[in-house]
Structures are given as structure tokens and as C-alpha cells.
Amino acid sequence: MNLNENANITTAAIIREASQYIAGGVVSLNRKVVPGIVFAYGKGSKIYDVEGNEYIDYHAAFAPHLLGHNNARVNESIIKTIKSNRSLFGSGTNELETRLAKLLCDAVPSLELVQITNTGSEATAHAIRLSRAFTGRDHIVLMLGGYNGWHNEVSRAVMPSPEQVGPRVSPGEYPFIPLSAGIPESTRSLIHIVNFNDLPSLEYVLNRYPVACVLTEPVLQNIGVVLPENGYLQGIVDLCEKYGAICVFDEVKTGFRTRLDGYQGVAGVKPHLSVFGLIDKNADFSGFRMDPERPG
Ligand SMILES: Cc1ncc(COP(=O)(O)O)c(C=O)c1O
Numbered sequence: 001m002n003l004n005e006n007a008n009i010t011t012a013a014i015i016r017e018a019s020q021y022i023a024g025g026v027v028s029l030n031r032k033v034v035p036g037i038v039f040a041y042g043k044g045s046k047i048y049d050v051e052g053n054e055y056i057d058y059h060a061a062f063a064p065h066l067l068g069h070n071n072a073r074v075n076e077s078i079i080k081t082i083k084s085n086r087s088l089f090g091s092g093t094n095e096l097e098t099r100l101a102k103l104l105c106d107a108v109p110s111l112e113l114v115q116i117t118n119t120g121s122e123a124t125a126h127a128i129r130l131s132r133a134f135t136g137r138d139h140i141v142l143m144l145g146g147y148n149g150w151h152n153e154v155s156r157a158v159m160p161s162p163e164q165v166g167p168r169v170s171p172g173e174y175p176f177i178p179l180s181a182g183i184p185e186s187t188r189s190l191i192h193i194v195n196f197n198d199l200p201s202l203e204y205v206l207n208r209y210p211v212a213c214v215l216t217e218p219v220l221q222n223i224g225v226v227l228p229e230n231g232y233l234q235g236i237v238d239l240c241e242k243y244g245a246i247c248v249f250d251e252v253k254t255g256f257r258t259r260l261d262g263y264q265g266v267a268g269v270k271p272h273l274s275v276f277g278l279i280d281k282n283a284d285f286s287g288f289r290m291d292p293e294r295p296g
Contacts, residue, residue: 011050014038030062042069063221063253063278108261110270120252120277121149124215127273128153131213131246139209141245143196144174147222148215148250152187155179158222170195171204196220197228199235206243213246213273214239218263221253233269240272252277 015036019025026032038050045068047057057069067074086096097116105111117123132138140153144165148154157164157177164177174193192209194201196216205211218233220226233249240247248271254263255276264271 011036011038014050044068044070063257066257104276107256108264108274108276110264110274117277119149120250120275121151121154123252123275123277124148124154124248124250125151127215127248127250127275128213131248131273134246135210135212135244137210137212137245139190139192139205139211141192141194141202141205141211141214143216143220144193145196145220145223145226146215146217146250148217148252150179152183153191154215155183156191156193168195169201170198171200173201173205196226197232199232199239202236202239203243206239206245211243211245213248215248215250217250217253218267218269219254219258228267233264233267233271237269237271246273247271248273248275250275 015025015038024032025036039047040050041048042057042065045056047055047069049055057065060066081096086094100116101114104114115123115126117126128140131140142148142154142156145158147158155178157179160177165174172194176188176191176193178188192205192211194205202214206214214236216236218228237247239245249262249264251262251264251274255274256262259265262274262276264274
């Protein structure tokens with residue numbers, strides 16, 4: 001079967017045209033690859049380039065396609081919703097967002113309230129702002145080797161070279177190595193980077209700075225897969241409660257995959273805030289748990 005509807009359009013021609021109109025030649029530079037490739041469509045675990053080549057998609061667009069490409073049930077639901085003249089309304093809530101929020105709260109026991117965003121980065125930005133508003137503090141702790149989105153506060157190099165990082169520091173912190181130019185010093189000075197699986201370093205920072213939140217993936221999944229050691233995730237929650245900071249789990253990659261209730265369900269740990277995302281068709285959200293004995 002010839003799966004190539006665009007057989008007369010070569011990969012090189014599309015890339016050449018894209019580079020005339022799109023900064024960097026591709027929307028989101030994370031998708032830039034050499035040699036260039038142009039995919040046309042996907043179904044299930046397979047994707048097809050404009051030359052008609054078939055690939056198994058182990059990448060899954062950095063994770064969202066957990067149900068495969070163009071899952072029939074998801075597509076049918078979306079088409080049904082569009083055909084019923086649903087829209088995004090500028091005022092008030094609606095039935096669908098309420099139903100989604102309830103499903104999410106039912107699935108993840110730590111969630112009491114949710115807010116829905118378009119991307120994981122927006123969700124982590126909201127989580128940081130909420131933590132700052134709640135605690136009245138400005139400093140933030142992130143993990144070396146973690147990724148939490150593209151905005152200034154989290155935009156440190158994910159895989160810096162050993163020369164950039166320097167020798168292992170514990171207990172202690174690493175310098176903020178920016179992912180790109182344009183991140184002001186006033187932002188960098190509020191961010192503290194520590195080793196994953198290193199509670200003494202976390203306590204070192206919590207003890208020295210007024211920390212609003214500790215934001216971490218429960219499993220580092222952007223540098224390969226780094227699992228938390230036994231007791232580490234609960235240790236983060238406990239230290240946050242001791243020092244009055246908010247513990248935020250970034251489950252953008254782990255959520256709904258290992259288990260419906262996320263990696264927090266696997267570990268049996270309840271963070272104060274959770275961020276989920278990279279879900280097929282873009283339903284990203286942050287979830288809130290506001291305990292009576294909340295920190296701060
Ligand atoms: C753990 C984690 N957090 C946040 C994000 C940011 O999500 P988005 O690309 O939807 O902004 C990502 C994206 O890969 C991620 O892996």
C-alpha cells in the first residue's frame with residue numbers, strides 16, 4: 001500500500017520552505033533533527049514520513065501519545081464534541097471541564113481541586129506562582145537532570161556536561177546553568193539545583209533560603225530513567241513540611257502511565273501539589289491538595 005499522499009513533495013523541499021517561514025525551521029526546537037525528517041501521519045504505534053517510509057514510534061512525541069496516534073475512541077469523542085457545536089466560552093464554567101476535573105480528582109487521591117492548562121510548562125509555572133503566593137517566599141528548589149518546562153524559572157540545562165557541572169556536591173547545591181540566553185540573573189539567583197535522591201542536599205538548601213517549593217519529577221525521565229530510592233519521595237514531603245515549603249510533583253511524564261494515580265500512587269506518597277500533562281490531545285493540568293495541616 002502506498003501510504004504517501006505527498007509523494008511528489010520531497011523532504012528537502014518541505015524543510016527548505018519551512019526554514020523560510022519558521023524560526024529555526026521547525027516549531028519547537030526540541031523537534032529539530034539532523035538529518036531532517038518530515039512525518040506525514042500516524043496510526044497506533046506507527047508513523048509515516050512523506051517519502052512513504054514506516055517507523056515504529058518509540059519516541060511518542062516526548063510522551064503524549066500514550067494511547068498511540070489517532071486512537072479511534074479519542075478521535076470519535078473529539079469529532080462528536082465538535083459536531084455538537086461545543087466551543088470555548090469566555091465566561092463561566094461548563095459541563096465538560098467540570099466532568100474532566102471530577103474524573104481527575106477521582107483518579108488521583110491527592111487531588112482536591114484542579115486547574116486546567118494547555119501545556120505542562122504553564123502548569124509548572126502556575127504551581128510555582130501558587131507556592132510563592134501561599135508561602136510568601138520566592139526561592140525554588142529543582143533537581144539536577146530534571147526537566148519541568150521552558151519558562152525562565154525552570155529553564156536550566158537538562159544534561160549539562162560534567163565540566164559545566166563540576167564535581168559532585170553533597171550536601172550542597174549546583175549553579176543554575178541556563179538552557180538558553182535571556183534568563184535574568186534576578187531569576188537565576190532564586191533557583192537552587194540539588195542532586196536527585198539526596199535528602200541532605202535538599203535540607204542544606206531548605207535550611208539556608210526561604211524556599212517556596214521543591215519541584216521535582218518523582219522519576220527523572222528526561223535523562224533516561226532515574227528511579228527514586230526507597231523513602232526518598234516521602235523524605236521530600238517531610239522536609240518540605242518541616243521547613244514550610246510546598247512539595248510539587250511534576251508528573252507530566254509519569255502521570256497516568258505507570259498507574260492511573262501516577263507515580264505518587266506507586267510510591268504511596270501525597271505531594272502538596274501535582275502537575276500532570278503531555279496527555280494525548282493536550283489536557284494538561286495542575287492538581288492541588290490543601291491539607292488542614294498544610295505547611296506555611
Ligand atoms: C517532566 C516534564 N515537565 C514539564 C514538561 C513541559 O511540558 P510541555 O512541553 O507541555 O510544556 C515536560 C515536557 O517534556 C516534562 O517532561
